[in-house]
Amino acid sequence: MRGLPFRAVVPNAITAMVLCLGLTGVRFAIDGRFDVAIYAIVGAGVLDGLDGRIARLLKASTRFGAELDSLADNIAFGVSPALILFLWSLNEAPRFGWIASLALAVCCALRLARFNAQIDADDQPHKSAGFLTGVPAPTGAGLAFVPMYLAFVFEEPQFQAWYIVMPWVLFIALLMISSVATFSWSSVRVRRSWRLPALAGIGLLAAALLTMTFEALLLISAVYLGLLAFSMAAYRRVKQRRRAAAAD
Template sequence: MSLPSPDTKSEVNVLQLLPNVITIGAICAGLTAIRFGYQGDFETSVRLILLACVLDGIDGRLARMMNSDSAVGAELDSLADFLNFGVAPALILHHWALKDTTGFGWIAVLGYTICCVLRLARFNVSSRLEKLSPDPAGSSDHFVGVPSPAGAVLVMLPMFVSFLFPDLAPLPPVAIALYIGIIGLLMISRLPTYSFKNVSIARNYAKYLMLAAVLMAAALFTYLWATLVLFSVVYVLSLLRAFQLDRRAKK
């Protein structure tokens, strides 16, 4: 992503600003999610966080496709990630289930948010080091720790379950606070988590992948909460598998 700066040419193509516009749109989605959360409309607030996740996946790739990425755009993207995945979900969860706690709920929120900002800082430093001394074998197929967008989705899993089963008895606030803390620790852990950036498939199977993508999108539009619960469970199972493989590799 790019923004005009004094040391560049005085004019910029309007289309090159599109990735930044998308990033700012994601920031607006995160801020509006907090607003709806504090108004008690939790389903809308969660949908807006999910929209921010989608926009986060679009802006960087679009910037690279348009060859318009820059240091300013990268910083803007990182700040958006902190708001949308570190601050907004934690505040919404606090108002949803922890606002009546004596203080441990807020401690869990603070812990999760700090873990998210540390995760983003580590990722930014690693990205800069990779640019200075790129790996001849290419970028890694794994992240270190749970990425912040995935952490935001995982931390809202109790909300997905409550929306899917509205008659289900709510979890105790202590359990939710502990769960928030665990997700925060997973973000700053050294656990290798799967990255799909470099995944490739045979050309013959591309049509099946596109069909699967369409079916997943249809499932999200039709059975949003059930699909998100399923995705979250599958992702947790992938984390357990990654942990198992990591332990085997270290032996």
């Protein structure tokens, strides 16, 4: 009878904006404005990183918000990137371009379903050690666009060829549903002596995203892919320490 407090509406409104930006990216792709389509998906990724934190900050976390967040992520980072890549390149594939696009969308949905199914699970080795299982949906969407970044940066048409884009899209789709341990924000620790350089680096990165968007996105993608080997090695060390502690 008293209605919902406004603080409970804010995070859900941000999640709805994520959904709208994802679909808007498809709209720009239909018009052939693929650079703007990427901007829309990147903007959705930024907002997706904020809605959960704002909900916890405002103490407005709800089951409804969690379900809405998963549905929005599936559309913004699964369906929309799949359609954008199909319109940009994969529609030129003789038979399997649409299959590759479907693989990206389906694997994103499966990754989100696995995440939701494990929320209340007691045994979560990756999460308990501060890692994620597989590549997160927003990160996977950003990585799937790497051929587009390369095409925009180097202005070379071969990066748009379906025989280059298709294997890459399938590789990213597999990474999303894989059991690879990936770093999460909770596992990142910055030493006190590196705090100011880290802040300066984040500021420079934000400036680069505004002035040299595709170059910055390409650099971020390369760094993330390079960190996968380190995250797997770090998790392997965590498992070894746990086994040693259990043996003792």
